[in-house]
Amino acid sequence: MDNQTPAAELVDIWKRFPGVIANAGANLMVRPGSVHAVLGENGAGKTTLMNVLAGVYQPDEGTVSLAGQQMSFTKPAQAIKAGVVMVHQEFRLIPTFTVAENVALAGSPSIIAKRSIEDSVAELADRFGLATDPSREVWRLSMGERQRVEILKALWQDAKVLILDEPTAVLTPSEATELGRVVTAMANDGRAIIFISHKLDEVTEFCDEATVLRGGATVASSLPVEELDAARLAELMVGEATEVSVRRTRTSPVAEPVLEVRNAAVRDLHGIATVADVSLTVGKGEIVGIAGVAGNGQRPLADAIAGLESLESGTISLGGSSIEGATPKARNAAGLAYVPEDRLGVGLAPRLNVVENAMMRSYRSMTKGPFIDRSATQTMCEDLAAEYKVKVGKFDAPIGALSGGNLQRLLVGRELADDPKVLVAAQPTRGLDVQGVAAIQQIIVEQSQAGLGVLLISEDLEELLALSDRLLVMHEGEIVAEFDPDTTSRAEVGAAMAGAH
């Protein structure tokens, strides 16, 4: 089938949002009857590109063609009609409706005979090996079963191009294998499947070709998967070595551990293990880096250390005393600072003003009777802004008015204000401009030299190699490797990130 007209082709797609270029000349060519992987780090532009194909966004420049015919979608309904259907990560199902009813909602004759719809849905499911009971209500189904309903909806709409956005993220391993069979069956039926994933082993298992995006542009298009090895793919994804402005001299071997995690395990809401048996130690004045492709358990690990997520098993101790049962407040009081991945929404409260955000950790001690001492909090906030060079227009304006770099400086500054023992920083420089990145890295290095233990979780390999004293690699919820940043190579770390042991 290799020489056919492409089922879908995107050429030189540009898409700009205020302040961000999400796609900068991205290309994608998908053949009918093939499974095509789209790879890239978070923020590489995968989702935007897929939304362009699915008619959610209109590209600023570039063309979209289906089966050789140029298209210009202005809304998703047009793309669906033309045969492009996207299965989103968050399912769009009505829980109290049955499987058949949900499928029928995707488009059906105006008069619905329940029995005949159920029969047709069952028939369609059988054809592609999608085990499901059309008369069951969706709320009774597991995540894997719900995903099958979404795929059924797409098939019901006779999708020629099916986009699966990180489809295995919510699945157990056996469900993922099952999905692989369904995907193959759909491809054998002549449909084109676009498979967005972070997990390289799945790509090599399920997919025929792969396109890699980085910084909004295509860096490798339609590579045959047989010719790929995981290390090469990882290198394509993270890119060439870039210069990092902040370097540090490593600390000598550490005597005094300040943060110790032993055999930590976390399960998500659906019971899927996200962190499995992780043990690590951060010493006084040490920066321990955690590398990994997004979604391999870094975030639940950080949340579990900060107390936002509960441990299924394992222990965490801070400065020698056990904290795994303590509240987030108690952990913070005991000397744990946390810069979460979601700055605005977790670390900062979006609708509150700058001062109110600056006092989130300290307001309890800044009161006069039941009232907050507003002159004290104002002074504290102004001092904080001055010390960490946060440019604030109006202190009583909502925090959202600050730029990304200023937000992060305020957040980091606030977390460090109480002289903590340990800082857990998750993606602290993601999305910041060059000066912003340098400023945050500078703060982290200076503080560690003053004795702060830092657990630095990042997807930026250069940053990790430049800043860390030791570098751990997380893959599928486990720590799979440890490197000395002075002697390791990007390729070596990349291979570990890809799960090649």
Added chain:
Amino acid sequence: MFGFRLQKRETPLPGGQIRAFIVGLLVALLIGALLLLMVDQNPLDIYAKMFSAAFGSSQGISTTLTRAVPLGLAGLAVAVAGSMGLWNIGAEGQIIAGAMGAAWVARLGPDLAGPALIPLMLFAAAIFGGLLAFGPAIARAQLGVNEIITTLMLNEIALRAVRYLVNGPWKDPDSFNFPQAPALPEQSVLPTLFDRASIAVLIAAAVLLVFGVYASRSAWGYELRVAGSSESAAKYAGISLKKKIFTVLVLSGTIAGLGGGLVLMGSSSSPSRLVEGVANGWGFAGIIVAALALMRPSGVAAVAVAFGAVQVGGLRIQTLGVPASVANTLQALILFGALAAAVFTNYKLTRRSAAQAVTA
């Protein structure tokens, strides 16, 4: 769709609340003027009469303020919950519960408590309102059960309860079979402040003032706003969400319950007695009051007085030959205009860009 769309402002319009409110009001009055012209009335004349009915005399002011009491307390109840992102739709039922609580204390014996009778009745009203919110509060805090549905459904329960009481055990034997409880004993009726206004106005004003200041200045109010802004941020800041949700919903019911007590004991109609329609829709109007105050407890009092004035004015013009339907539409228009204005403090109307408009 029409070439326009709402876009969220990055920062709310500075001072926009008041500006937008005035614009919304003017637009509503303009549309209302057309309506009045259609029924052969002089709009300026009618508006002037509405205003003078509400504010033009001591009697008018006292009526407006009396109406503002339940509106303000129901509005405060909704706003306190709303500043945390919770919806208490049950103020109507909580007002009924509060009135039942106060009436119950009065029934126990007017001479029982002596001078403490009135405080005791108000206390009971608050407790009863809180009790009605207790179930929804614990279900929301512990199990995440949607409080909108539970509080809404409890309105029906409260209504059935009061209907049962005034038709059954509490029915006034001398009422010629009307479903109403006996008149409250004289010593349980709130003293008059001026004209038709009782000291209920002062009590409500005090509660609104205390809560307005407390919610905006205290650590407790701050925690509410953090939680209302983002639950994850509240968890991160070490704020116990379950405890907060529980106390806020119960408190919200308590405030509305107190409003019920004040309505029962301080109404301008004499004699005061418990009837089925004691809540009179105040609890639902409170949702509008809170929305107009943008869920800020400190803004509720002013909105409640304005709302009360619109009601008094609307009633007045019905006696001047304006059809009731037009008067009611006018009231609704004014509220709608003000609500729409509230939206524009946080959103702006923008034209779709030319390119988007062409492809759309």
